[in-house]
Amino acid sequence: MSVITVIYCLMALSLSMMQKFTDIDPNAAYSVAFESVGMNWAKYLVAFGALKGMTTVLLVAALAQARYAMHIARAHMIPPWFALVHPKTGTPIYATLMMTTGSAVIAFFSSLDVLAGLLAVSSCFLSTLLPVALLVRRYYVTGITPRANVLKFVALLLLILLSSAATSAYWAPTSTCWIGYTITLPLWFLGTLGMSVLLPLQRTPRVWGVPLVPWFPSLAIVTNLFLMRSLDASAFIRFGICTVVIMVYYFFFGLHATYDMAHEPNKPESMKIADTDSETPFQFQNLEI
Numbered sequence: 001m002s003v004i005t006v007i008y009c010l011m012a013l014s015l016s017m018m019q020k021f022t023d024i025d026p027n028a029a030y031s032v033a034f035e036s037v038g039m040n041w042a043k044y045l046v047a048f049g050a051l052k053g054m055t056t057v058l059l060v061a062a063l064a065q066a067r068y069a070m071h072i073a074r075a076h077m078i079p080p081w082f083a084l085v086h087p088k089t090g091t092p093i094y095a096t097l098m099m100t101t102g103s104a105v106i107a108f109f110s111s112l113d114v115l116a117g118l119l120a121v122s123s124c125f126l127s128t129l130l131p132v133a134l135l136v137r138r139y140y141v142t143g144i145t146p147r148a149n150v151l152k153f154v155a156l157l158l159l160i161l162l163s164s165a166a167t168s169a170y171w172a173p174t175s176t177c178w179i180g181y182t183i184t185l186p187l188w189f190l191g192t193l194g195m196s197v198l199l200p201l202q203r204t205p206r207v208w209g210v211p212l213v214p215w216f217p218s219l220a221i222v223t224n225l226f227l228m229r230s231l232d233a234s235a236f237i238r239f240g241i242c243t244v245v246i247m248v249y250y251f252f253f254g255l256h257a258t259y260d261m262a263h264e265p266n267k268p269e270s271m272k273i274a275d276t277d278s279e280t281p282f283q284f285q286n287l288e289i
Helices: 002-018 029-036 040-074 093-109 112-139 147-170 181-198 215-228 233-262
Strands: none
Touching (some): 029 040, 040 093, 112 215, 112 233, 147 181, 181 215
């Protein structure tokens, strides 16, 4: 991840050195930038690399989504027929066909801007939930964390979230006023500092975990909420509609289906977890975050 981050930073640096940031083409940034400095041959190389990268991402996404669908089908949240695995290839062929066909149909009948906005909102929202979940895991343990510390944690977490949201809401591309940041950013800093000083960690990773907790998770929260501010309101509306539909489906069907499956006396072999004393080479392990 560090290597990838450095590469992205170097790419951004090279792009800004070839063109002013106001002249960068949002549709084909590197191709136009190379053409502007007389390197016409490089734009074809960039185009080929972009095409290769997109096809690779689409293929990997289709394979990964099929595995998600397979496990969802094993929990009977969707028809268990999609959990069947091909006996020869060992792949979830029906789940793969469902996800690739569904994705192709949605992509064919939807605008790229609509899909990009919905994907951006979803990614930022999930990237905000992850650091929140990390803070909860590190600072709260059921039955162990004192009630006073729980109240402090909830109050400080709300302060971080609200100050981050206020910072994002205050920002505007055409505004030059900075007074609001003198209120929202110190509140964010005080919330993070208070969590670091007033609350003891309830869990520590055994091998490796996210360092500088709560500073890194808190920084991730404010960064993702700030990025969400640049998206259109229509993207949030579509995301809200999709979320409501999924939540209704889960609470009225998926929740009961997974509960019934978990308490089914005769589970299929695909739902059973291998015994830790067996000689099976693959075991479920607890991962620290």
